[in-house]
Amino acid sequence: MRTNILQYLEETAARVPEKVSFSDGKDSVTFAELYRGARSIGSFLAEKNCRRRAVAVLMDKHPHAIVTFMGIIYSGAYYVALDAQMPSLRMQMIIDTIDPAFIITDEKHRKTADALGREVLIYSDIVNHTENAPLLDKIRTHQIDTDPIYVVFTSGSTGVPKGVAACHRSVIDYTESLCEAIGFDENTVFGNQTPLYFDAPLKEIMPTLKFGATAYLIPKQLFMFPVKLCEYLNEHGVNTICWVVSALTMISSLGVLEKTPPKHLTTVCFGSEVFPKKQYELWRNALPEARFFNLYGPTEATGMSCYWPATRTLGENEPIPVGKPFRNTDIFLITDDGKEAPDGEVGEIYIRGTCVTLGYISNPEKTAEAFVQNPLNDKYPELVYRTGDLGRFNSYGELEFVSRKDSQIKHMGHRIELGEIEAAASTCEGVRQVCAVYPAEKKKIVLYYVGEATSAELTAYLLKLVPRYMIPGEYRNLETMPLTANCKINRKFLLDEASQS
Amino acid sequence: MEKLIEILENLHEGIDYETCETLIDDGILDSLDIVTLITDINDAFDVAIPPEEILPENFNSAKAIFALIEKLDNI
Numbered sequence: 001m002r003t004n005i006l007q008y009l010e011e012t013a014a015r016v017p018e019k020v021s022f023s024d025g026k027d028s029v030t031f032a033e034l035y036r037g038a039r040s041i042g043s044f045l046a047e048k049n050c051r052r053r054a055v056a057v058l059m060d061k062h063p064h065a066i067v068t069f070m071g072i073i074y075s076g077a078y079y080v081a082l083d084a085q086m087p088s089l090r091m092q093m094i095i096d097t098i099d100p101a102f103i104i105t106d107e108k109h110r111k112t113a114d115a116l117g118r119e120v121l122i123y124s125d126i127v128n129h130t131e132n133a134p135l136l137d138k139i140r141t142h143q144i145d146t147d148p149i150y151v152v153f154t155s156g157s158t159g160v161p162k163g164v165a166a167c168h169r170s171v172i173d174y175t176e177s178l179c180e181a182i183g184f185d186e187n188t189v190f191g192n193q194t195p196l197y198f199d200a201p202l203k204e205i206m207p208t209l210k211f212g213a214t215a216y217l218i219p220k221q222l223f224m225f226p227v228k229l230c231e232y233l234n235e236h237g238v239n240t241i242c243w244v245v246s247a248l249t250m251i252s253s254l255g256v257l258e259k260t261p262p263k264h265l266t267t268v269c270f271g272s273e274v275f276p277k278k279q280y281e282l283w284r285n286a287l288p289e290a291r292f293f294n295l296y297g298p299t300e301a302t303g304m305s306c307y308w309p310a311t312r313t314l315g316e317n318e319p320i321p322v323g324k325p326f327r328n329t330d331i332f333l334i335t336d337d338g339k340e341a342p343d344g345e346v347g348e349i350y351i352r353g354t355c356v357t358l359g360y361i362s363n364p365e366k367t368a369e370a371f372v373q374n375p376l377n378d379k380y381p382e383l384v385y386r387t388g389d390l391g392r393f394n395s396y397g398e399l400e401f402v403s404r405k406d407s408q409i410k411h412m413g414h415r416i417e418l419g420e421i422e423a424a425a426s427t428c429e430g431v432r433q434v435c436a437v438y439p440a441e442k443k444k445i446v447l448y449y450v451g452e453a454t455s456a457e458l459t460a461y462l463l464k465l466v467p468r469y470m471i472p473g474e475y476r477n478l479e480t481m482p483l484t485a486n487c488k489i490n491r492k493f494l495l496d497e498a499s500q501s
Numbered sequence: 502m503e504k505l506i507e508i509l510e511n512l513h514e515g516i517d518y519e520t521c522e523t524l525i526d527d528g529i530l531d532s533l534d535i536v537t538l539i540t541d542i543n544d545a546f547d548v549a550i551p552p553e554e555i556l557p558e559n560f561n562s563a564k565a566i567f568a569l570i571e572k573l574d575n576i
Contacts, residue, residue: 456516
């Protein structure tokens with residue numbers, strides 16, 4: 001019985017020690033190196049007694065980051081990967097929330113890490129630390145599968161990011177069910193797109209550890225240059241990708257599939273956003289032999305919860321379904337009056353299962369709002385996750401995503417609360433009222449505001465507070481905000497206006 | 502050039518496109534911007550930027566983008 005994700009690493013390192021586990025195309029680590037490095041870092045941290053503490057990781061997307069994550073888990077701590085590009089105020093907010101025992105970084109990010117006011121460790125100083133096997137064994141005997149292994153931060157509507165904590169058991173459950181549904185094996189060569197500070201890369205990291213596959217962590221900049229990106233995939237024989245839709249459409253919409261087809265690809269998973277039908281068809285036609293899967297799931301349920309294998313032709317106006325839940329995950333829909341939605345009707349998507357994570361770190365209020373007693377069960381305690389997503393089951397019994405209940409959006413694959421942008425913008429000098437809207441067809445965040453500030457001032461100010469992907473693409477200055485009958489900002493009116501002009 | 506600056510301003514306001522030479526290096530343009538930008542340029546200048554010209558050095562500054570447009574226009 002697996003109760004610890006490190007068992008995957010240990011089994012695989014014993015079986016194929018010399019095989020490359022993770023690479024960015026330049027630097028690689030084998031499974032044996034990953035195992036040894038992780039145990040060294042784990043020993044170092046364990047000797048400082050980090051059990052049940054957070055350890056922050058400020059490193060680029062590189063194989064060494066994976067070694068560090070595993071090392072942190074060996075010590076009985078949990079890792080929190082930080083986006084090195086995020087504004088320093090936001091980073092400080094996260095550090096204050098998690099109260100980490102250490103920040104592990106490399107020479108490149110040392111200055112940024114030092115500014116956070118915590119004890120900083122340099123990767124190269126600890127990766128060769130002498131292994132302390134008795135101490136690691138002792139920690140292992142006390143570890144149980146409900147202990148957290150990571151915290152991932154997502155946008156929060158009040159302006160404070162929320163950190164989702166997940167445990168061994170949820171990640172093992174996710175790994176097993178994902179691998180079974182999609183069918184990875186030791187010959188899988190992943191091309192990872194998503195940054196390591198989200199839950200999304202678990203799709204590559206965990207099956208790689210389980211099967212002894214290989215994962216290429218593709219440098220971020222390549223995603224702007226589609227020909228180079230496809231050449232990279234071909235050079236490394238990448239056969240499996242799990243990417244956000246915007247990364248896939250970038251390749252198809254610029255005509256790269258004909259020019260430099262990613263010829264080794266046999267499995268293409270996509271998700272996080274609605275795939276425009278035309279782009280989806282371009283991919284299907286370019287890779288007729290490949291298997292395509294639509295994936296859906298919130299960070300709060302570990303990773304993905306649902307999958308739809310593209311094995312049937314969709315009707316003209318039929319959306320791409322998000323499909324059926326993974327094994328050991330249950331999905332049900334609840335209507336506004338708290339009852340289960342009848343077949344074909346829209347309801348809020350609730351998720352039940354071992355995949356449901358531990359909650360938001362140091363945030364019991366937000367946790368209690370989203371991790372709730374199953375509304376269909378009043379007999380015994382049973383926590384389920386309410387997603388805030390609206391969905392319906394189609395005639396095939398497949399789940400379809402309809403929309404969000406609130407003002408959370410997906411922009412470039414990033415999950416963003418418009419409220420976080422509004423909270424940040426409203427503290428800018430010369431800004432009195434704000435409202436952010438996202439006309440989906442334009443794929444652009446539009447910020448309406450009342451005040452004397454210029455758009456340049458607002459951009460400069462926001463860059464200090466929120467990640468680059470949350471910066472509005474357009475600002476519209478208003479004399480007064482349009483209001484609804486009960487004197488709230490008329491969001492719907494502004495959204496319609498932004499969509500039209 | 503004015504037309505190009507206008508297209509860029511439409512993508513993101515509040516950036517000095519006349520002088521900025523690190524649109525890519527500093528992550529000012531992201532991958533969706535590149536897609537939008539190419540579509541807009543193709544329409545506005547009646548050119549067709551081929552995939553092999555979508556390179557960092559061609560998009561790092563308004564000047565470089567404009568040079569690419571002129572090159573394609575002369576073919």
